[in-house]
Amino acid sequence: MATVRGLKCRECGRPYPADPLHVCEFCFGPLEVDYDYDRLRGTLTRKAIESGPPSIWRYRALLPIEGDPAVGLHCGMTPLVRAKNLARALGMREVYVKNDTVNHPSFSFKDRVVAVAITKALEFDFKVVACASTGNLANAVAAHAAEGGLQSFVFMPADLEQGKVIGTLIYSPTLVAVEGNYDEVNRLCSEVADKYRWAFVNINIRPYYAEGSKTFGYEIAEQLGWRTPQHIVVPAAGGSLVIKIWKGLKEFERLGLLSGPCATRMHLAQAEGCGPIVTAIKENSEIIKPVKPRTIAKSLAIGNPADGYYAYKVVKGSGGHGEHASDDEIVEGMKLLASTEGIFAETAGGVTVAAAKRLIEQGRIPRDESLVLCITGNGLKTQEAVAPSLKVSLQIKPTLRSFDESMTSHGIEVTPRNLS
Amino acid sequence: MTKRRVHLTFTGKLVEEPILWQLSQTFDLIFNIRQADFTEGIGWIMAELEGDPQRLENGIKWLEDRGVQVAPIEQDVVS
Numbered sequence: 077m078a079t080v081r082g083l084k085c086r087e088c089g090r091p092y093p094a095d096p097l098h099v100c101e102f103c104f105g106p107l108e109v110d111y112d113y114d115r116l117r118g119t120l121t122r123k124a125i126e127s128g129p130p131s132i133w134r135y136r137a138l139l140p141i142e143g144d145p146a147v148g149l150h151c152g153m154t155p156l157v158r159a160k161n162l163a164r165a166l167g168m169r170e171v172y173v174k175n176d177t178v179n180h181p182s183f184s185f186k187d188r189v190v191a192v193a194i195t196k197a198l199e200f201d202f203k204v205v206a207c208a209s210t211g212n213l214a215n216a217v218a219a220h221a222a223e224g225g226l227q228s229f230v231f232m233p234a235d236l237e238q239g240k241v242i243g244t245l246i247y248s249p250t251l252v253a254v255e256g257n258y259d260e261v262n263r264l265c266s267e268v269a270d271k272y273r274w275a276f277v278n279i280n281i282r283p284y285y286a287e288g289s290k291t292f293g294y295e296i297a298e299q300l301g302w303r304t305p306q307h308i309v310v311p312a313a314g315g316s317l318v319i320k321i322w323k324g325l326k327e328f329e330r331l332g333l334l335s336g337p338c339a340t341r342m343h344l345a346q347a348e349g350c351g352p353i354v355t356a357i358k359e360n361s362e363i364i365k366p367v368k369p370r371t372i373a374k375s376l377a378i379g380n381p382a383d384g385y386y387a388y389k390v391v392k393g394s395g396g397h398g399e400h401a402s403d404d405e406i407v408e409g410m411k412l413l414a415s416t417e418g419i420f421a422e423t424a425g426g427v428t429v430a431a432a433k434r435l436i437e438q439g440r441i442p443r444d445e446s447l448v449l450c451i452t453g454n455g456l457k458t459q460e461a462v463a464p465s466l467k468v469s470l471q472i473k474p475t476l477r478s479f480d481e482s483m484t485s486h487g488i489e490v491t492p493r494n495l496s
Numbered sequence: 497m498t499k500r501r502v503h504l505t506f507t508g509k510l511v512e513e514p515i516l517w518q519l520s521q522t523f524d525l526i527f528n529i530r531q532a533d534f535t536e537g538i539g540w541i542m543a544e545l546e547g548d549p550q551r552l553e554n555g556i557k558w559l560e561d562r563g564v565q566v567a568p569i570e571q572d573v574v575s
């Protein structure tokens with residue numbers, strides 16, 4: 077079912093063919109995939125989706141690929157967890173965690189965008205794929221390129237977490253660790269993308285790549301029984317995810333797949349040390365002021381977000397708000413999610429939990445309304461962030477006496493089994 | 497001649513200065529503005545700059561030294 081009409085400029089509306097293009101030649105606005113929704117109305121039903129594979133590809137009629145998916149066949153359909161313990165801790169009635177810490181194959185939501193991007197790169201007959209990444213995207217590109225038999229180049233700032241470096245290198249890409257400040261890395265990658273005829277997933281393949289994030293929204297709605305929650309809190313770096321979740325929900329509404337109207341308020345979560353979009357939301361400024369990132373949430377450390385303006389519009393337009401999280405709150409958020417729900421998220425998850433907590437305390441998310449938290453990456457990748465604040469509970473000699481004494485001295489009370 | 501597409505952000509009193517005009521005069525560059533937005537205290541411009549490669553480099557460096565944030569038109573491509 078080919079439903080893609082082509083690409084279209086988000087600013088001036090000029091149409092473009094479905095080629096590896098990403099900016100409008102006239103106004104330099106970003107290009108977006110344009111679908112023929114009328115052809116889908118009536119044929120894309122709940123039943124048709126439900127009978128599809130348990131992966132993002134059940135929504136392929138709404139994804140910009142022409143043939144069959146080529147990589148990432150097991151991506152998506154991650155658990156939507158009813159988080160009762162976390163809800164209690166937050167003083168909320170109904171909280172869900174959309175848990176992409178267990179996304180396949182590389183444990184973050186980036187598998188969604190990359191599965192689409194690399195399938196598209198193969199359709200365009202590229203032999204080399206590339207990305208510039210703070211970690212999760214690098215993992216996903218290297219893994220999917222290996223699966224698709226493509227050569228890959230991954231550019232990363234030289235100071236990233238071990239988990240993200242190892243979790244990329246293992247797939248045998250060419251990993252380029254760039255020594256330079258953030259802006260220099262950024263400029264270099266833009267120049268590399270200009271010079272080589274590669275599928276740079278988040279540059280020249282971006283319009284297709286970004287569409288993969290819609291599946292995060294589709295799954296939330298389907299897993300809630302074809303309805304949308306009252307609130308969603310989304311972590312933001314470049315701002316694409318929040319826009320695409322919203323686009324996904326609105327497409328479902330337009331295609332008549334939802335039980336009621338989509339009245340969800342979209343809220344944004346960013347770190348205090350790099351929160352330009354949230355700052356703009358708080359200040360009601362449509363112009364996003366770039367910042368120099370300084371936060372432990374390195375996956376969200378994007379100082380001059382490409383989609384900041386559109387993310388701002390989605391949040392404001394939906395009646396949502398935004399909040400920042402300090403580094404300490406991020407760590408607390410990670411611990412709270414793990415200790416209440418048994419889910420170990422990366423720093424971005426800590427940002428989301430912490431920002432949600434602030435929004436609840438401010439009354440922006442009322443305690444009796446439904447809330448979905450977007451947990452987008454796995455904590456095993458960013459252990460450095462929490463390691464300093466965690467320590468082994470008891471250290472003892474290998475004797476029962478040492479164990480009992482240690483328990484007593486740490487004030488741990490347990491009832492021994494009745495041996496009589 | 498080389499072309500560069502750039503996204504420029506201006507803050508504070510830079511917003512009121514004719515910086516692109518000065519750039520074009522000083523470094524002999526042609527500029528072509530495609531989109532821009534300004535409000536009090538902040539603004540941005542998306543433009544194509546064209547000129548001698550070395551002068552283009554020097555011009556961009558000059559902008560940055562003046563406090564203008566210079567990025568590719570995609571803005572941050574790392575993600």
Ligand SMILES: Cc1ncc(COP(=O)(O)O)c(C=O)c1O
Pocket residue numbers: 184185186210212213311312313314315316317318375376422424452453575
């Ligand atoms: C774990 C995680 N969550 C959220 C995001 C934000 O995505 P976006 O750039 O689409 O705002 C990223 C981006 O790198 C990420 O790695």
Ligand SMILES: [Zn+2]
Pocket residue numbers: 085086087088089090100101102103104105
């Ligand atoms: Zn345009």
